[in-house]
Amino acid sequence: MEIREKIGIRAKEAEREIERFLPKEEGYAGTLYRAMNYSVRAGGKRLRPILMASCHRLLGGDGEHLGAAMAAIEMIHTYSLVHDDLPAMDTDLLRRGKPTTHAAYGEAMAILAGDGLLNHAFTILGRELLSCDPSSMKNVARVIAILSEKAGIDGMIGGQTVDVESEKTGSTITKEKLDYIYEKKTGCLLEAAMMCGGALAGAGEEKIQLLGRIGEKIGLAFQIQDDILDVVGNQEILGKPIGSDEKNQKATYVTYEGLEKAASDVLCLTQEAGELLQQLDSEDPKSREEAVFLQELFSYLTRRDH
Amino acid sequence: MEIREKIGIRAKEAEREIERFLPKEEGYAGTLYRAMNYSVRAGGKRLRPILMASCHRLLGGDGEHLGAAMAAIEMIHTYSLVHDDLPAMDTDLLRRGKPTTHAAYGEAMAILAGDGLLNHAFTILGRELLSCDPSSMKNVARVIAILSEKAGIDGMIGGQTVDVESEKTGSTITKEKLDYIYEKKTGCLLEAAMMCGGALAGAGEEKIQLLGRIGEKIGLAFQIQDDILDVVGNQEILGKPIGSDEKNQKATYVTYEGLEKAASDVLCLTQEAGELLQQLDSEDPKSREEAVFLQELFSYLTRRDH
Numbered sequence: 351m352e353i354r355e356k357i358g359i360r361a362k363e364a365e366r367e368i369e370r371f372l373p374k375e376e377g378y379a380g381t382l383y384r385a386m387n388y389s390v391r392a393g394g395k396r397l398r399p400i401l402m403a404s405c406h407r408l409l410g411g412d413g414e415h416l417g418a419a420m421a422a423i424e425m426i427h428t429y430s431l432v433h434d435d436l437p438a439m440d441t442d443l444l445r446r447g448k449p450t451t452h453a454a455y456g457e458a459m460a461i462l463a464g465d466g467l468l469n470h471a472f473t474i475l476g477r478e479l480l481s482c483d484p485s486s487m488k489n490v491a492r493v494i495a496i497l498s499e500k501a502g503i504d505g506m507i508g509g510q511t512v513d514v515e516s517e518k519t520g521s522t523i524t525k526e527k528l529d530y531i532y533e534k535k536t537g538c539l540l541e542a543a544m545m546c547g548g549a550l551a552g553a554g555e556e557k558i559q560l561l562g563r564i565g566e567k568i569g570l571a572f573q574i575q576d577d578i579l580d581v582v583g584n585q586e587i588l589g590k591p592i593g594s595d596e597k598n599q600k601a602t603y604v605t606y607e608g609l610e611k612a613a614s615d616v617l618c619l620t621q622e623a624g625e626l627l628q629q630l631d632s633e634d635p636k637s638r639e640e641a642v643f644l645q646e647l648f649s650y651l652t653r654r655d656h
Numbered sequence: 657m658e659i660r661e662k663i664g665i666r667a668k669e670a671e672r673e674i675e676r677f678l679p680k681e682e683g684y685a686g687t688l689y690r691a692m693n694y695s696v697r698a699g700g701k702r703l704r705p706i707l708m709a710s711c712h713r714l715l716g717g718d719g720e721h722l723g724a725a726m727a728a729i730e731m732i733h734t735y736s737l738v739h740d741d742l743p744a745m746d747t748d749l750l751r752r753g754k755p756t757t758h759a760a761y762g763e764a765m766a767i768l769a770g771d772g773l774l775n776h777a778f779t780i781l782g783r784e785l786l787s788c789d790p791s792s793m794k795n796v797a798r799v800i801a802i803l804s805e806k807a808g809i810d811g812m813i814g815g816q817t818v819d820v821e822s823e824k825t826g827s828t829i830t831k832e833k834l835d836y837i838y839e840k841k842t843g844c845l846l847e848a849a850m851m852c853g854g855a856l857a858g859a860g861e862e863k864i865q866l867l868g869r870i871g872e873k874i875g876l877a878f879q880i881q882d883d884i885l886d887v888v889g890n891q892e893i894l895g896k897p898i899g900s901d902e903k904n905q906k907a908t909y910v911t912y913e914g915l916e917k918a919a920s921d922v923l924c925l926t927q928e929a930g931e932l933l934q935q936l937d938s939e940d941p942k943s944r945e946e947a948v949f950l951q952e953l954f955s956y957l958t959r960r961d962h
Contacts, residue, residue, distance in 0.1 A: 465774065468775060494785060504679075509685075518764065530684050
């Protein structure tokens with residue numbers, strides 16, 4: 351089976367899990383729930399929940415509490431996009447070929463839907479925590495701790511802040527600051543995905559940290575690839591306007607390193623991630639299958655065209 | 657000692673606790689941290705952490721994990737104000753006599769500071785959860801569950817959604833819908849404050865639910881009093897423009913019930929809350945002191961002029 355097909359199947363699996371945790375679209379606040387569900391269902395690769403589930407199985411997890419954590423991380427990822435697209439931020443009207451949340455539901459509802467998705471991620475995990483038996487409570491507690499740190503003010507939101515500020519000032523951003531943005535804005539949540547998968551499998555601190563380092567490399571590779579696609583991508587396949595970084599006078603990895611170096615860095619980072627991954631290998635056939643999948647996924651990410 | 661003075665002392669105590677959990681204003685994302693801290697330090701009654709700490713002591717709590725939970729709920733309350741004041745929502749430029757966060761830091765930073773405060777509340781609680789010994793983990797877990805539910809899409813955010821929608825359409829809002837807004841938008845977080853205080857004291861489910869019912873009544877009374885003040889308040893004492901509800905064509909409790917009935921309902925609800933409170937009374941002197949304080953606080957809320 352081709353990796354694209356595998357990813358497609360796993361994305362559908364992830365979506366089935368996520369659906370279980372979406373709010374019913376009824377009651378006085380129905381518009382909020384519709385705007386949240388619209389945002390989540392708008393598509394996307396579901397990369398974070400896929401990574402989480404795969405790392406979970408890689409480390410011998412039995413799937414306990416996994417669905418909730420998959421839904422939570424996808425909601426956090428989605429809220430960040432919804433707020434990022436707002437007129438006060440990136441002013442994007444199109445994402446994944448569809449109207450962005452504020453384009454479809456108005457600004458106020460997009461702000462609230464974003465708040466709702468972020469908050470609901472922790473509601474889901476809070477419910478899970480209360481329904482835990484004492485033995486697995488520690489694992490869910492770690493998921494809450496990891497996810498809130500990595501999505502938080504010294505993680506994703508920190509990266510988003512520096513990104514927005516750099517964009518607004520239009521001044522040339524230092525390479526150091528650019529690295530910060532890439533590490534935090536995209537890297538942190540991919541790290542969290544992998545770490546939480548491990549945490550729910552009851553992995554020790556050392557293995558969880560190793561997963562984080564792998565996620566960091568993949569996150570950086572993924573982000574650089576995004577920059578490359580913004581320059582050379584095809585708008586129809588991409589589902590969003592290309593050249594937006596240039597239009598916004600945004601310095602990217604490509605600005606600093608050039609297209610060729612950027613492409614080879616993506617390859618290199620992906621390879622390093624793959625090498626670290628081998629340290630987590632086990633003899634178990636299910637675990638082995640996941641190791642193969644992750645390797646394929648990593649190298650697929652370096653060749654993706656959308 | 658007068659109740660105003662007692663509240664002032666406890667507000668200062670609360671602020672000392674909250675300060676411990678505010679981010680340091682350094683690093684690339686310094687503006688985010690400054691905008692967050694500006695929003696939290698802008699003042700306010702600190703009613704939620706005060707209620708939480710008092711209910712905690714009422715039920716014999718020893719203060720473990722209390723500071724973190726006080727900081728978390730105040731951050732969530734603050735984020736809701738920061739987003740509520742945005743141009744896409746209420747367009748308020750002044751709150752508590754100071755420029756609102758978006759007026760001081762711009763819209764993008766206000767959105768991010770709000771996201772940051774909401775997320776950071778759970779980061780704080782997540783850290784607390786990981787540092788727990790097994791005996792108190794259950795209590796912190798309950799705080800996360802209660803707070804995320806009550807602040808969430810079927811709680812505060814739900815109420816805010818219906819409030820914003822009603823305002824935008826300008827149509828006459830039904831009394832039923834108005835009750836929903838009051839219960840959810842303001843009530844839920846006051847309920848959470850009292851319930852979390854009890855949960856951290858290791859109270860049983862029945863007592864926690866009773867605290868919630870008290871919070872519900874006080875929350876409604878508080879909100880009606882806000883409406884009354886918007887009609888008859890003094891702008892200088894209030895620190896914000898009065899008549900804003902009328903200007904925004906906003907139906908309030910006063911619109912439906914008239915000033916006199918509204919004022920007597922505030923009194924009545926406060927009395928009911930006080931009666932329920934007596935069911936939680938104990939012989940312990942410290943607990944007794946808190947019961948007296950809460951009674952005084954409740955009746956003070958019916959007479960406040962700001």
